[in-house]
Amino acid sequence: MLEKALIGSKRYWIWIFVLLGIIGVGFIAYLQQWKYGLGVTGLSRDVSWGFYIAQFTFLVGVAASAVMLVIPYYLHDYKKFGKIVILGEFLAISAVTMCILFIFVDMGQPMRIMNVVLHPTPGSVMFWDSVVLSGYLFINLIVGWTTLGADRKSVPPPAWVKPLIYLSIPWAVSIHTVTAFLYAGIPGRHLWLTAIMAARFLASAFAAGPALLILLVMFVRKVSKLDAGTEAIQSLAKIVTYAMIANVFFFLLEVFTATYSGIPGHAHPLKYLFFGLDGHTALVPWMWTATVLAFLGLGLLIFPATRQNEGILPIALVSVFVAAWIDKGMGLVIGGFIPNMFERVTEYTPTATELAITVGVYAVGLLVLTVLYKIAIGVREDTAGEAEHH
Amino acid sequence: MSINRRQFLKIAGASTVLGLGGASVVNSLKRGGLEASQMSPDPKGLVAKRWGFVVDVSKLESEEDYKRCADACHNIHNVPVFKNDKLHEVKWIWKEPFENTFPGTEHEYMSHEFKEKNFLVFCNHCAKPACVKVCPTKATFKRKDGIVMQDMHRCIGCRFCMAACPFGARSFNYLDPRGKDTDGTPLIKVENKTFPTRMIGVVEKCTACYERLSIGQQPACAEVSNGAIVFGDLEDPNSEVRKIIATKYTIRRKPELGTQPSIYYVIGGSEHA
Structure with a gap:
């Protein structure tokens, strides 16, 4: 099936080479980091995780969100998702690839990455995160490739793949739960030390992931003959709506506990994020942008008239996606380090090198996504053509 | 050939x-x-069931007292000194004012003098260290004598331990510690050839001078502290640390987090404190 990715229009190839160019720039930036160390980033003794780990955290959610298609289609036999469930699985593969790359570029000694396997440490959440993430990558590769291969031959997928599909459901939940446990089990970081972290992660993932997927589905419909259908898009949009309501609700629960209890340590990180602390306000505009976008997106999604309008729906989805990205991709990780263990504020701003590497990793993800989607669309267009012949 | x-x-x-x-x-x-x-333990080596420290800040008076302890440690352990780069600094032991050492315990009626009183902070060698729990490669581990160690050859530089440590005791080598500062001077002024330097991209911290204990010497900071830092076996009721803890009021940093720090601070100070 890979050959499908090698035949494309001029625009397809321009896009591929643009991505390769961006990856090249990111790679050169990474070589600089390789040579001089993580000192080329904005990270510091106080804020020791930043943009890389935050992107990793956010993208684990995007990867997990494939389950929002798998559950309705495979457990509830919701046929409308039949055409796009493969797009969800392939999005998961692309997202997990980026997750692994973001972990890699964040490491101080990347050549020692196999130490995690050589000295397995079941007490470490990071060990489990590497296990569930690589497992999830393999499950989706096998399931996606096998079901698409069967589809090409117009036969049902082999029976052995069914248990893997069912396994992928709890597995998807596990990747984001374990990722939340990276943070939620750490004493002394008040923003992270919360039992609702995993639930919040899942809610935010099931809002942002499917929001991105709908946008992709709409794009695919424009550039190919693969049309998921209005009903599938609307069903997914409802999933985004409910998940985003839960996400915002969970966040407000955090705000209540931190502010009403009045415990200073609990309130400080939130105060830093939304109002600034000791005159440091770097993230304030971002957090309020996220707040406005979250409520704008929710407003447009909750009312059927705006949700069903396919001109307005993308605005709502982009709002939800960006709000979730700011929340997890900036606020959550950085906010956990501010104030530091001595109640002092050291702020963090990513450097140009760090951003170039980040964009490079995203370009790798997009390249993987483009190739996989090209294959899926190619196969689907072939089988649809055959169906018309019969 | x-x-x-x-x-x-x-x-x-x-x-x-x-x-x-x-x-x-x-x-x-x-x-x-x-x-x-x-195989061959040095018969002179110091041993204990659980090493711990008592830091009596009433015996630390001048700037010089703090600096002497920190310099003794940093010099023998080849800790790089960044003159202008606070973001990437590496430190094993340093001073922090009371309000930063014990956040949440200061109050509005506390004398300014006391709030600003400096404490010496370093790795607490916790009995239940959060850093050891989270390390994905066992690069940081607890020895049988309670010392929380760091294997700089195994560390992958993921910095999970830095996120987990509630005491900010850990530093990461963001830049090459064997390299030069922005003004061209070497980061390690005079290298101690008997202790390894580190490479870029690994985490480091106080290791309770394990290398000195094994040949019968006290930790460097304790040795030069003029009695402000006392080192000994917390499990031995007759040790000096236990005698001080039994007779004086001591506090530990963030005990509520349950990591069971092994540094006990004696505040002492003036008669009215």
């Missing part, structure tokens, strides 16, 4: 045989239940 192919094969073959022989010796040692660390 150059060797031809035949010679090379001969040597390679011989070393393989020898190598196998070596493996069997190692195996026989394993059966005897021996560990490398038990």
